[in-house]
Amino acid sequence: MTYQFLFDADRCINCRACEVACKQQNDVETGVRWRTVVETDGGKYPTPSREFLSLACFHCSRPYCMAACPTGAISQRPDGIVLNDKNKCIGCGYCIMACPFAVPLFGSDGLMQKCIACYPRIDKGLEPACVHACLTSALAFGTPEAMAEIKRERTAASIILSP
């Protein structure tokens, strides 16, 4: 069984509860954000647009970062959660070069850190802190089947219910 995040841009309201819940849960140092909401603006007045994207590690099935890591610091749990072992990490930055989403971050110790999908919570049967905090259910976490089902239900609802 593997896990993944689902993000629904239609629901994200840029409230940053996910970011702060992550920091609270994982005690992430200032200047480093394992999850962050990125805003993308477009259009021209009076028809502008604002889109929000909450980004963290995707915990890829085939993590490029893990393949690129020369010291074997990056590993993957059987449930798909990708972790970095700071005892082995040398801070070379190959992982960030390899990651298509620029997820790996480097804190004041110069070593790589990133979202750990709150695995201590997962191991207790809880959701990651960001998902738990999301006010609008824009974030979800679970098996690919469960995520696909949420997505399908929402798509169906938007077709049927939209004004």
Place this chain on the structure above:
Amino acid sequence: MNSLCAKSGIQISRRAFTKLSALGTAAALGGISTIGTYPMEHLNRLIEPAAAIPVEEERTVYGICEMCPFNCGVKVTCEGGVVKSIEGNPKEPHSNGKLCARGNAAEQVLYNPNRVKYPVIRTGERGAGEWRRATWDEALDHVAGKLNEIKGTYGPESIAVIQFPTSMMVPLVQRFQKALGTPNYFTSLGNCKISRVVADITTLGGHILNAVDFKNAKYIMLFGRNTFETPANSSVQALSAAIAGGAKLVYLDPRFTVTASKADEWIPIKPGTDLAFVLAMMHVIIGRGLYDEAFINTYTYGFEELSEFIGNYTPEWAEGITDVPAAQIERIAIEFATTQPAVAHPGWHPHGYENETQIRRGILILNALVGNINKPGGIFYPRGLSLGDIKPPAYPEITAQRVDGVPGKYPLVPASHGLWQLLPDAIINEDPYPIKALIVYRSNPLLGMPDRNRIIEAFKKLDLLVVIDILPSDTAWYADVILPECTYLERDDPPMLIPGKSPKVALRQKCVEPMYESKHSFWILKALAQRMGIGDYFDFELDDYINAQLSPLGITKEYFNENAIWSSDISPELKGLEGMKINTPTGKIELYSKKLEANGYEPLPAFVPPKETPSGMFRLLHGHIAVHTHANPATFDNVYLNEICSENELWINSDTAMDLGIVNGEYIWIENELSKGKIKAKVTEQIRPDAVFMLHGFGHVSPGLTLAYGKGLNDNDFIKVGADPIGGGCPMGETFVRIYKEGSL
């Protein structure tokens, strides 16, 4: 890509805190320093010794958040004397188990090294930041002695009290004020929703708070109610659910807010003209006979007068005023009246215009026309209940009038809030009599009130300014005495009544012991009262008061050890207005207000145009973001939140910016007759060309707030003091500024 706002920050981590504490290397020092700043590298000096941290197993405590006025229920996990995590209480309806960014950041107030750690007494000039440490006894003796001296010389009315309005301590602070014998009690509502409160009272017979049933609505109109960026957690969740469920959202605002970005239709209406839009909608709804006739006949008063009054307010008339095409207004009016249920939120803290009460009344009347009151998907009368009290001895008779003209000049404004923005002028002019002492409880008027220079001038006339607060706020920086209060995580509080479809009661409970020498405000008030000879009014402990308040429910404080919430057995079903007592003079919803008429005001919601923008100037709009709250340093001086948004920017339409040669990200000048300052320009497509916008709550002047100090500009510096003649709200939207590049004038 545009930034949310400018960013930066430094932090103390909980882990570092725990580690340092456990090592026991730190001495209990800190507090307001004579240097005026708190170098973060001296953090270890600010930490409590290890002896204060008891060994303790993990445990859960249900409490109530206090990062903003919304008071969400929280579930706090503590271990070893520290707070480990804070999440929403799933049984409490404000949070529904979820907390916003602010709520999630509360531990960074608890562990903020900038906290006021012990009482301090001013030694230098007011505002110079020179203090000496005092013991509680010394500080309390000093304050009590000074208050009694002022009371003796100038009368009790020369003491004014300001308090944040959503505190569970409201009844006890008011008890203190009444025991003092002064009428001058204020909350911040004069700069907030006071006109909306008066609109509710004169139209519906009482203030209905935030009782809008978004979740069940199919058509939602928001007139500048930027729900997704407000503190109203449950409204955020309900509005999001309504949109996901297919409700149509029509949003009117000169600015493309987050809420606008989620709306089906964004209408960049000309600022201050919402009522023209609303009146034109009424014209269409009444003219086409689309109103709910049975509801109008049974439950409302003044429909005939309204129908006649509405005659000339056509969509074509409104088009010329609002910049919204008549056909669009007409279509929206028809959609609103024919989609059920449809609801228009009456607003909360609007930008503010002199006609604010009538603007809010107009929106309430719109809801009444389609009959959607006290029904699912409409606005409704929240159900409350009565909590108990410990009966105080008879209060001294108060003969003096309030200094803000309530109720003489403002007969409809509740004295339980008053008009705080009028207080500085009253102090300066000693009109109608001198105010010599000001007690500020967890409020930051220096940033929250308009025209800061005027407030500082007023503070300088005071013989005593006492601030009870957690952090050294701007107001605290100008105080004579600062008395440190503990955070919500370090104390019990009186119970919170949650009015709603079915009323509930929650209790704030202590999670960890108060840090440093901080104390509960109840302890502070009681100690002051005892020293002032009015101790009889506080002849009980806080637990006694909590239990007295809970007694009508048949429970005691211990109930909340096991239960996350107390729920009444009243059915949450909304069944219309049948059998309900409406507290207006006619006993009906008053489209035509008898109360307004009796007090010499316009009884129908007549349109008054906003002031014209002077040539070469722009209307300054202000508002909020979801990570900060008002002027409360708990969010601005918070590492987690400051990191996301540490500085405000001035939103300028891209065409306007091009005309002025302003480039995105550069610092530009903004000025008017009250103030001048530099602010970062945010060149954007998300605002009308004739208005500029800045986030409220920035520009802190207290160097004690090391994260927030000096970052951004304070919108209130540019806003003139005033009052809506009916509801008293400060017309903050009537603010105009000049903007220009460095060296371009």
